Amino acid sequence: MRRPLIAGNWKMYKLPSEAGDWLTELLASLPRNGRAEVLINVPATHLAAMVRALGDGPVALGGQDLSAHDEGAYTGEISGAMLRDAGASFVIVGHSERRAYHREGDELVNVKLLAARRHGLVPILCVGETEAQRDAGDAEAVVLRQLERGLAGLELSEGTGLVVAYEPVWAIGTGRTATAEDAQQMSATVRNALEGLLPRHADEVRILYGGSMKPANAGELLAQPDIDGGLIGGASLDVTDLVTIVRAA
């Protein structure tokens, strides 16, 4: 019932001038009528070129962060309305790199998530524990706290308006991946918590796994019952790798 979502995260890689050709190559390589929805989250500067290359092609575009504010004197910020107007339909909130390098806490992540919804963007809420937290036996508590605080005040009229990405911090960009069993277990824990937080919609929310997903491990991860797709950094920069993951979904 949940359509798999394969979501790339380009982080701060590639140039706007490279993005259009890359997307054209992706469109030519994607399976026709594939099962998975494909999304690429790019720097806001890349959206215009990608919208041009996309035409009415079957790929969604997203941002990697948004301002908590709707508009105003906030130099350097990019609002949800700007992303939407530029062609994005999704946006990542609370990525661990923003939590770590920009000190974004759960409260700010929550305000950003609500801002995304206000502007018609589907938020992808990232949650995940550090290695120290996992070693201390706190992984579940950390993830559930991030989930509960990140979703505070959210009202869904339809569950497809939210995506949650479980991304163990120690697996992001490291080449280390959670085992399929551990990733499934945490995703089931998230699903269970969603039943309390968003009654009636928990079954519709897509839960992604993120953390060094690549062609070699995607099949096993994506076969888990509560893993509905992937949030993919490094491997999403390469068309061949990304298409292989899309085919595995």
Ligand code: PEP
């Ligand atoms: C990410 O950027 O969210 C991510 C999971 O990166 P990588 O796939 O490179 O670990």
